Amino acid sequence: MNILHISDTHIGNKSQFNEDSLKIALKEIGDKDIDILIHSGDITRDGNLKNYKKAREIFDKVEVPLIVIPGNHDKRSGGLSIFKDYFDSPDGVFESEEEIVIYVDSAVPDTDIGRVGMVKFDMIKEALAENSDKSVKIVVLHHHVVPVPKAGRERNVLSNAGDLLELFLKGDVDLVLSGHRHYPNVHRIENTVFVNAGTISDKKTRYGDINSYNLIQIKKDRLKVKTKRVDGSKKVKHFPRKDKRIFYHFGDKIFRIVHISNTFISSSTRFLHTHFFNALKNINSLDADLTIHCGGIVEEGINQNFELAKKYMEKFTTPIIYTPAGRDINYLGYELFSKYFGEMIQSYRDEKILFQGVSSAQYDSLEGYIGERQREKLFERLGDRKQSFKSVFLHHNILPIPHAREKGLLEDSGDFLREVVDQKIELVLTGTSSHPSAVKIGDTVVVNANSLSSVYQRSRYGNSFNVIDIYEKVIVVYEINSLWGTRKILGVWERNGFKKN
C-alpha cells in the first residue's frame, strides 16, 4: 500500500498559501503509484466558503481515494458545516479488503487544543475490533498522540493521549497520521509508527523548515516513511512491522534496578503505611543493585515529612538515588531535600552502567520542564560517556500515560523524547501520573512507576513498583504490587546491538 500523506494545506489567499508546493506533492500521485491520499487536517486558512471552494477545486483533480479530516482552522467561524458540504463526514472508516483507515476529527472549534471524546473513542475501539483481521490498520487525527519536538509549551495537545496510545498499541494499529504542528516527525512505539506531517503549503513554516509531505509504503514485513521537502531533499526511515515476541536467549544478568515513585511519606492517612512497609520488605529481599526513586518522596515539602521520610528510607538496604518532584521542593522543601536526601541531580555509574538523574520539577508547581540549556548540556554529557548502558531518570512523563490526563507530561517532552531516541539511550525511568507503563520507543525503553504507597493511584492492580532486570541481551520489566507482592511482566525487549541472536 502506498500512501501520500499531506497536512496543513491552509488553502487561502496567495500571501500565505503556496499552491506550487501543494502541486509538487500532488504530482507524486501519478508518478509513484499512490493508492490513497490522506490529509490530516487544516485544509483551509480560515474555514470560510471561499477557502473551501478553492480546496474542493484542487482536490477534485485528484484521481485516487481521498481521506480528509478537519483541523482547528477548518472549524473556525462555523466552518464544520461547510466542511460537511464540501468534503464528507469529519469522522469515519475507510475500508478495503486488506486495509482499514479510521479517521477522526480531533479539533475543538475556535481553540488550538485537541480532544477525542468518549463517542469517538468508542468509535475507534469498535472499528478496530470489527476489523481485527485487516492486515493494515491506520488511524488519522489532526492532533498528535506522541509528543513532538519544537512544540514550545504546548507539549501534547490531545488531552486523553494516554488512553489513545494504549488503545492503538493494544489494537496493533500500524500507523497513526497527524499534522497540526507544521513540523515533520516520526516515532515508532512498540509496533505502531506515529507520523507527523509538516505543512505542505502554508508559507508559515516553523524553525526555518520548508514545506514537506510524506510518502508511506506498507509491505508485509516493512513500513517505510519518506519525508520529502519540496526542494527535493528527503529523509527515509524503515521499520519492521512486528518485533520479536518469543524470548529465550537472555545472556547473563547484568544489573537489577528497583524503580519506585510517589511514596508520599507523611503522617496523614493518605500515606499507606502497610503498603510502604510490605513493599520495603519485599524490595530488601530482591537483591537489587540499585533503587531509583523518581520523586514524590514526601506528601509536601515540610520538615516533619522529611524527618519521617529520612527515617523510613534508611530502612532500604540497597543504595538509593533520587530525583525530586514538585511537591518535594514546595514550602521549605527546596532546602530540606538537599539536607535530607542530597543533591538535586543525582547519578550512579560504574564502568558499564550509567543512571543520570534529570531535574524536571519546578518549585511550588506540579509542572515539569527541563529547558533547552539543561537539555543540551545533559545530552552532550551523555554523548561523551563511555558506558555501554545509559539511562536517565526524572519525575515527569515523557510519554502520555493511560488513565491519566496530559498534566504529568513534561512541557518539553517532545524535545526530550526526540533526544533520548536519537541518542539511543536504553532506558528512561519516570514517576508521575501514578499508573505503571512500559513501552519501547525507537531503541529506548520508557518505564513509568505507579505510586508505591499513596492513596492517589490509578491502576486497577493497586499501588506498585517496578523491577527492571538488565540482561546481556534483553531488558525485562516487572510490576510488583506493594501490598501483596504479586508480580507481572510489563514487557521484555531486545537490547540495542543484540537484535540478532
Added chain:
Amino acid sequence: MMSKAAPKFYDVDMPIRSFVTKRLIGVRSENSVQEAAEKMVEFKTGSLIVIEDDEVVGFLTDGDIKKKVVAEGLKPDMPVKEIMVEDLITADISTDIKEVLELMAEKNIQHVLIEEDDDIVGIVTFRDLIDIERQKLETYISRE
C-alpha cells in the same frame, strides 16, 4: 429514552487481540526440566514456549512438570522435549473472546497460544480474561 452509555461488561464478542500478552518466555527443547522450572521461577510465569532451531515445537506448563516429573518421582534432569506438549492449542488473534473461552473449556486448559499469519504472536490465559471486566470499568471511568 436513551440512557448514558454504560460500560459493557464482558464483551465476549470482541476479538481477543487487545487482551493478548505479546511477550513469551521460551526454553530450548534440549534444556532440562530443572532449567525450565528455574525459568518459570525467574520470570514468575506458569508456562513456557519450547523452541527448537528457532521454531516453536511445544508448550510446557508448571502443571506438566508437577504431573509428569515430580509426581512420578522422576529426576528433573531429563530434557524438556520429553514432557512438553507438542499438540499446540492455538487461536487466531481475531477470534472472539467467547470462542477462546469455549476452546479453553472444551480442551480443559488455562492457556491458549495466539497466532497471526501462522506465527505465534502471544498467549492468553484464563486469568487475563477474568481481568477484562475490571479493565473495562477502569477505562470507562478514565474517559470523559
